[in-house]
Amino acid sequence: MPVEEFVAGWISGALGLVLGHPFDTVKVRLQTQSTYRGIADCMVKTYRHESLLGFFKGMSFPIASIALVNSVLFGVYSNALLALTATSHRQRRAQPPSYTHVFIAGCTGGFLQAYCLAPFDLIKVRLQNQTEPRAQPGSPPPRYRGPVHCAASIFQAEGPRGLFRGAWALTLRDTPTLGIYFVTYEWLCRKSTPDGQKPSSATVLVAGGFAGIASWVTATPLDVIKARMQMAGLKQRAYRGLLDCMVSSARQEGLGVFFRGLTINSARAFPVNAVTFLSYEHLLHSWG
Numbered sequence: 001m002p003v004e005e006f007v008a009g010w011i012s013g014a015l016g017l018v019l020g021h022p023f024d025t026v027k028v029r030l031q032t033q034s035t036y037r038g039i040a041d042c043m044v045k046t047y048r049h050e051s052l053l054g055f056f057k058g059m060s061f062p063i064a065s066i067a068l069v070n071s072v073l074f075g076v077y078s079n080a081l082l083a084l085t086a087t088s089h090r091q092r093r094a095q096p097p098s099y100t101h102v103f104i105a106g107c108t109g110g111f112l113q114a115y116c117l118a119p120f121d122l123i124k125v126r127l128q129n130q131t132e133p134r135a136q137p138g139s140p141p142p143r144y145r146g147p148v149h150c151a152a153s154i155f156q157a158e159g160p161r162g163l164f165r166g167a168w169a170l171t172l173r174d175t176p177t178l179g180i181y182f183v184t185y186e187w188l189c190r191k192s193t194p195d196g197q198k199p200s201s202a203t204v205l206v207a208g209g210f211a212g213i214a215s216w217v218t219a220t221p222l223d224v225i226k227a228r229m230q231m232a233g234l235k236q237r238a239y240r241g242l243l244d245c246m247v248s249s250a251r252q253e254g255l256g257v258f259f260r261g262l263t264i265n266s267a268r269a270f271p272v273n274a275v276t277f278l279s280y281e282h283l284l285h286s287w288g
């Protein structure tokens with residue numbers, strides 16, 4: 001099994017992640033808290049209350065973990081395509097796989113990454129939702145002191161299953177949308193590149209950016225549900241399951257609730273995925 005795709009996936013995931021984390025924090029807060037009037041209000045309040053550091057809460061952990069998940073995504077995707085089409089990453093420009101194969105390989109990568117991602121994403125969401133400023137003398141300490149403390153507290157309070165809260169919503173979110181992600185990327189690259197040639201860096205940037213937007217636009221409704229289910233363990237409001245969360249959110253807040261965070265998700269998706277694909281392609285090319 002070729003491993004360079006896993007390594008390139010890890011490095012490119014980490015680069016994309018640093019760029020996108022402030023957007024991600026604003027998104028998670030908008031989706032799970034009703035104290036903000038919109039993106040600008042959330043940014044201003046975060047900055048006033050917590051300084052620039054507030055936007056980077058919970059980032060050190062995703063760098064190690066979510067970048068690793070990106071490596072699972074890209075590694076599984078490429079190896080699934082190898083199994084389906086018997087072509088390596090190098091051969092795929094000359095013998096492009098069908099879009100059906102790209103979609104199946106993307107869904108496989110999405111499905112497997114969701115399982116690795118679930119506990120890490122839960123911890124990230126819980127830490128991002130701590131709005132207390134950095135510990136000051138006399139002020140009550142935040143509920144979680146960091147990622148390890150957060151994982152241990154969830155484990156203690158909710159048991160091992162607590163660490164997989166929201167995992168179903170995450171799997172449903174990621175399986176089809178990562179198929180869409182890779183199909184969009186391939187389609188845009190092929191449309192703007194002569195047959196058999198390597199896409200230019202500009203093409204990879206634009207195709208990667210739009211692939212990110214397409215996948216996040218379709219993922220946003222389940223992203224909202226996933227974030228709410230992940231936070232439910234902390235709040236009084238407990239959902240009986242995914243469907244219950246969807247129905248009660250829609251009843252209480254209207255259908256618009258499924259699009260909370262759509263603008264910020266899309267704004268974040270372009271730079272993050274442009275950089276992710278560019279560095280991924282570049283690394284694989286430089287390794288021969």
Ligand SMILES: CN(C)C(=N)NCCC[C@H](N)C(=O)O
Pocket residue numbers: 013016070173174177178181212215216219269272273276
């Ligand atoms: C759930 N969806 C839509 C995705 N995971 N899409 C793929 C983008 C991955 C990238 N690391 C990012 O965070 O944008």
